[in-house]
Amino acid sequence: MDAKTGEMSGGCPFHGDGGTRALFGRTNKDWWPDALDLSILTQEGKSVDPLGEDFDYCEAFNAIDYDALKADLTALMTDSQEWWPADYGHYGPFFIRMAWHAAGTYRTSDGRGGAGSGQQRFAPLNSWPDNGNLDKARRLLWPIKQKYGNHISWADLFVLTGNVAIESMGGPTFGFGGGRKDVYEPETVYWGTEDLWVDQGAETRIIPDEGKALETPLAAIQMGLIYVNPEGPGGNPHDDEGMARDMRETFARMAMNDEETVALTAGGHTFGKAHGAVPADQLSGSPESEALELMGFGWATDADQIGEGHITTSGIEGAWTNTPDKWTENYFRLLLDYDYELVQSPAGANQWQPINPKEEDMAPDARDPSKKVPTMMTTADMQLKRDPEYRKISERFRNDHEAFKDAFARAWFKLTHRDMGPKARYLGPEVPSEDLIWQDPVPAGTKPSDSAVADFKAKVMGSGLSVSELVKAAWASASTYRNSDHRGGANGAHIRFDEIRNWAVNDPEELGKVLAKLDELRGDISMADAIVLAGAAAVEKAAKDGGFDLSVTVSTGRGDARREDFDAESWEPLEPFADGFRNYLKTKATVKTEDMLIDRANLLGLSVPEMTVLLGGLRALGAVSKHADHGNSIGVLTDRPGVLSNDFFVNLLDMGTKWRTVDKSGDEEFVGTDRKSGEEKWRATRTDLVFGSNSQLRALSEVYAANGNEAKFASDFVKAWTKVMDADRFDLKMAKYH
Known part of the structure; x- marks a missing residue:
């Protein structure tokens, strides 16, 4: 990003040699082929988390003796150990570096990296040249982590220790927010495609004389560095x-x-x-x-x-x-x-x-x-x-x-908390009261009554807006959410600001029409709620037309962000280069479009089945982008768009259809013809056909295409849809901890 213009300078955000290598770079197995491989034990959805799904870290953190923990950390600063003595008799600088490097991997482009899950404990970060000897810092902390157990995560401990280190040497801090839950395996993040670490002679990623810019989404200047x-x-x-x-x-x-x-x-x-x-x-x-x-x-x-x-x-x-x-x-x-x-x-x-x-x-x-x-x-x-x-x-x-x-103090706080998302996620007695613009503050909303919701939904369905238009508007608002740094989402209705509405993927003219009508009809309901409720009403209508009596129960009480609290430049990286759910691709990239779909599903926090049923449902509802080069109906494999049906999967797997690439599409667009007559039946993209060509995705598609599973498809779609709509409701999810 240019510091003055805010423009991303890397061009296409996906380079490399294509496929998942370009999205995720080298794996730990590439770097350390002899490393113990535990993946066989995580198949079939088996979790590596020893604390289990029922463990409530926020509750555990709130029960900690916070003052005692800080006192223990302060004492540790000058408790020099023979096996790794403290420089100047004080570990403070060492722990500042540990916290800095835990947080400093954060990048705005995709929200990945950062201190949010304790990734510094795992490869490749634990072995980056820039993290040299931080293994000793983590071992120095082990007695304190052992003492407080599940009440403090490694992720929180890294950051808090950095704060205490600064304070113990007389330095300024701005505050601390806890609530970072540990993970227990390395996250799959694209750190680059280089074959060498920086200390083995890897060249810089920017060479202006050769027209070489820093590739998006990367932020560090060389493989294995935090910054430069x-x-x-x-x-x-x-x-x-x-x-x-x-x-x-x-x-x-x-x-x-x-x-x-x-x-x-x-x-x-x-x-x-x-x-x-x-x-x-x-x-x-x-x-x-x-x-x-x-x-x-x-x-x-x-x-x-x-x-x-x-x-x-x-x-x-x-x-x-x-x-x-x-x-x-x-x-x-x-x-x-x-x-x-x-x-x-x-x-x-x-x-x-x-x-x-x-x-x-x-x-x-x-x-x-x-x-x-x-x-x-x-x-x-x-x-x-x-x-x-x-x-x-x-x-x-x-x-x-x-x-x-x-x-x-403010920059340090931002460095160590930028990836935590909304302020509602912060816990502890040292959370600053000041709202900061990079936290994307949203005023508290008011929950509308059931009667007000019902009345609004009825008006929406009688407004002349189509199911497709309403679904697309709700998806455009909610799907900005990133599970990486918890930014975006429907809360705040940022979609109504021109900078977001005008993203090509959003079909700005159509979206503007929908938002104007919803604003006219909503009364006292917030715009953020109105967009989501209108989408819910459309899905309910589509389900009913498909023969299913389903209620789409989304949360309400969202607030509307104020213009003065909207940092447009910081939202630029949230614009999707590709959104397979809407069959949108800005321009052809070296990475396969189906790989970019997986990446977007990951940022939305979706499982493979959730991704599958959402895509199939959105296609049936006609919720595809008009601004993609391949047209506004491609991938809609149904004769009744706007009806919630499993037609996408049924027609995709129909053996009576033969697929071929469209000339000059560069293997991005395909036409499906009747095997007997040769008549054209459908148009589709790589993102569509992968659900029939990939064996694992085909297995899921077969479930949803099978006779007798129509109701399951509709029910699963509604659950996944609601998950995306409510993904950012940390104001509700965290209320009981404040």
Whole structure:
């Protein structure tokens, strides 16, 4: 994303060699072929969660002795352990890095990454070069996690520990919200297609001279990094323009502007040191590749060297300030007042050292406070001084320390909470009262009476709006929801803002007509409720026309977002490049459209059966996009569109139909003809035909196409439909915990 224009600079969001490789990149098995494979034990929907579906983490968290937990964490900060001693006698900087790197994988493009589920415990993140030695930070926390058990998740503990670390060194924090539930297996996330980790020579993902931009949805500049290469683009310490460009691009893709970038960099580097005291070839492998007897530890070095502080992580060596265990004003003073020269660390990394530093501006040795060593800056730090825009912010923060404190506290809170979604999901005594625009605040709504709902639904069905139009409007509103960072959804009725309504996938002209009519009819019902209730009324009508007496019981009481609380730029990444449910594809991509359907279903939190029945039902209801290149009826495999029927599956699996590609469609569009007469019967896309060609999806399609399962199809569709409509109702789901 361009920091000024908000435009995504990666072009098509799906590159690579096609298929799921381009969506999900290398798997853990690709990186570690000898790793133990547990997947056979998770077949047939078997859960890996030892706590089970009935475990209520929110309830458990609310029962914790929060003050005691924070006291224990504060004590841990200075409880230096012989097996991994604390730099300067304080683990605070180490834990800040742990929390930062747990949260810093978040990216706005698809909402994936972040600290929300404790993924840092698992591969590949636990073995990324940028996460070197954080395995030790997590082990230092184990006694506290063991003590408080199920009352605190690893995901919450990572973030809270980072907060306590900052506070214990006198730094500012803005608050903390708990409620992150742990998962117990690695999530499938596309981290890139590179075959090498960054420390094995992988090149940067941006090469302007070759027309190479940072691919969407990626945010980090190289495989295995959280943000940028601190030595410079591709390790080049003299590419100032490229370093500033990389910082601006990757931080923007993690939802940070220039001021937040400067505040986070300076605030984080006020504390602690980088580690590059010995050549990297003296280290062992990452945690995921190490010998059993190391018990999950990686990057092992000699115990005597550890005791002396001879550790290598990034390869850069030294503290940024002369007071690495305290919150001070020294970072900007040292950065801006001194001239710096390029030197190499003992590990061979490029870094910058102040020329002729005063003795009082030198840092204590990490293990021996009686010794003084030079401070340093990375190439990334130097851009806060060299880049004109970053320099202005740095000068302002240097001259107004209170502004810097506030900016850092807010940026840190945003970094560690951005992926939590609505504020209603936050738990605990330190949740800030202030509403922040990046939380997509929505005013509380009012639940309409049953009679008001019934009256409104009757008016809607007599308005002349079709089932297809009403279903499409409700789907357009609710399906913006992302299960990754819990953004989007029907609550707030953001769909009525032009920036969202005008997405091509939404058929803006038709949607505008529907929204205008619903606004006219709704009375005191919120627009957010009106859109969902109108969709429910349409589905009920379609079900009745299909012979099923079904009630679509969606929740009510949604509020309508205010224009001043709507950050249009931050909503841009939610626009779908493809939506297989509506048979929409913006333009042909290297990734197969059926793979993009799976990706969208995952973001909606759907199971395979739910995805299947929803797609078949939406096709029967005629809820396909008019703006796709392939037309507004393609995939509607029924002679009675608008009726909730299993016709899509029946006709898709009909052996009397022969399918072939349409000329010049690039294998995206297909025509189905009668085997005997050759007469054209249907038109469909790859997204449609995969439900007959893929063996697993065909098995599900056969269930819904079978005689006697018509009612099951209709019932399953309504359940899945309601799930999507109510996916974002955290104001209801979390009410009992507040």
